Amino acid sequence: MVLPVDNPTKSYWIEAAKSSLRNFRSTVELPKETDVVIVGSGYTGATTAYWLHRFTERNHRQPCMLMLEARDICGGATGRNGGQLRPHAYSRYPKWSERFGPDGALEVIKHEMAHLSAFKELLNEEGIAEEACLKLGETFDAAMSEKAWTRLKHAYEIMLKDHGKEGDVIRDCRIIEDPQAAKSFTQMKGCIGAVVHAAGQVWPYKFVHALLRIVMEKARLNLQANTAVVAVSERDDNGWITVKTPRGDVRTRTVVHATNRWASHLLPEFGNLIFGGRGTLASIKALEGFIKHTGAQHWDHVVNNYHIQLPPPYNAIIVGGGKSLLVHDPHSYILNDSEDQQFVGIPEFYQSWPAADIIDWPGEIPTKLNRCVNEGGCWSGVMSSSIDEFPFIGAVPNNDGHFLAAGFTGHGMPRILLSTASIAPLILDSTGMKFTQPALVATYPPLPKPFKLTMRRLKQLQQVDAKAKYEAAVENDLESAKEAFCNDLRSRPKSS
Ligand SMILES: Cc1cc2nc3c(=O)[nH]c(=O)nc-3n(C[C@H](O)[C@H](O)[C@H](O)COP(=O)(O)OP(=O)(O)OC[C@H]3O[C@@H](n4cnc5c(N)ncnc54)[C@H](O)[C@@H]3O)c2cc1C
Structure with missing residues (x-):
């Protein structure tokens, strides 16, 4: 069981952004009751709140949301990461196709790649692309040794062999075999070859703060910094879950655990699954x-x-x-x-x-x-x-009203936005609310199978040493x- 440390080293993203939401509390006291508690205010928590708003914006009544964050708003991995919106376009293909077959591997890759256009669409629609420093373009994997070059080239070639150049994902990838050309593209001394593909970059902390500002303006979100959740109950016979914090208890219909590495503090069954x-x-x-x-x-x-x-x-x-x-x-x-x-x-x-x-x-x-x-x-x-290198997204088995989106394994930027879109309807269903899928979500791929949180996956992984x-x-x-x-x-x- 572990909670975030309360004196982390200072990250450039957080210090340079100088956001007024950094220690924000919407109200002095916590509300006594709400529809949805979201634990964690990083990329997962913020996009969950955003999607719950978008799925219900046509409703007569939108859900009451309370977001509880143990430290500063977005002070976890999202406020401290590399800013790379960089799908695994080809490099994991050999490993994934061995585990899930060629089409299964492609399903994950397509979901990741779709984040590029999803970011573009969403940030432009909300008018925050410039604020969040979103930039789309090409990225490279530079091979700095023969060993690395053999691995990268192999991954690219095997994907090409399985899916052909016309495959809609591989079309975005290319290989630079000539060392001089590779050096010139990558600007990297000692590079002996490179694979290039579509990717993006963003200021993740500013993106999250902008989304939270929008949800607070347009919907019903109460945001609370420096409020750790120390325990959550099961749903009682009246349909309530009790969320315990040092500032008092809150009762809610639903809890979304957007707690990343710290998920097992409230859900001990993930102690052997997320580290x-x-x-x-x-x-x-x-x-x-x-x-x-x-x-x-x-x-x-x-x-x-x-x-x-x-x-x-x-x-x-x-x-x-x-x-x-x-x-x-x-x-x-x-x-x-x-x-x-x-x-x-x-x-x-x-x-x-x-x-x-x-x-x-x-x-x-x-x-x-x-x-x-x-x-x-x-x-x-x-x-x-x-433990199996894929996130856990969905309803927590045998724990009515609890949802989890966590375990992104150092690679959340091209995974979280569309993963949280896929659980928003489940969360709303659980509160008994009606919803309409926003046009923004309709065209994007569904949640890849390896991400799904099922009892079978949970049980199997609990046995892993x-x-x-x-x-x-x-x-x-x-x-x-x-x-x-x-x-x-x-x-x-x-x-x-
Ligand atoms: C050094 C580093 C570099 C990275 N670089 C990249 C990159 O370049 N590209 C990429 O795709 N990914 C990268 N990642 C991973 C990426 O940052 C994460 O996948 C993503 O930010 C996860 O978002 P999240 O909201 O799930 O988690 P977080 O941002 O960690 O948010 C979880 C929040 O929950 C809060 N919390 C936890 N427990 C409780 C509790 N009990 N009560 C209240 N609050 C709680 C935490 O304080 C935290 O703020 C990197 C990560 C790190 C650490």
């Missing part, structure tokens, strides 16, 4: 428009960096990964929740990254962070790790730590 893992990012100063595309560098299947550049006036490069340094101490991130601490040596690693890896980097060496290290220059964040799985991951990462690319000057741990 924490720590990541890190930095914000560094860059010239306007210097980085042309979002992207990731890969040395093997563990060691990577990824980055985006924000538009003016921010111009910041947000860079994450740092795995060539981190793999020397896998326990510092695997099953680790200490987002109140910086990784040892990581600010220096990020400061040396542009000059070491970007072609013709014109900035200072070492590069300046946008803010002081502990004031938003560099930060940690906890992502959820699902999670300890063995994560111990194997530690061993695996220590193998990577022996590679030359993890033992250059900037990656070698200070103690060695």
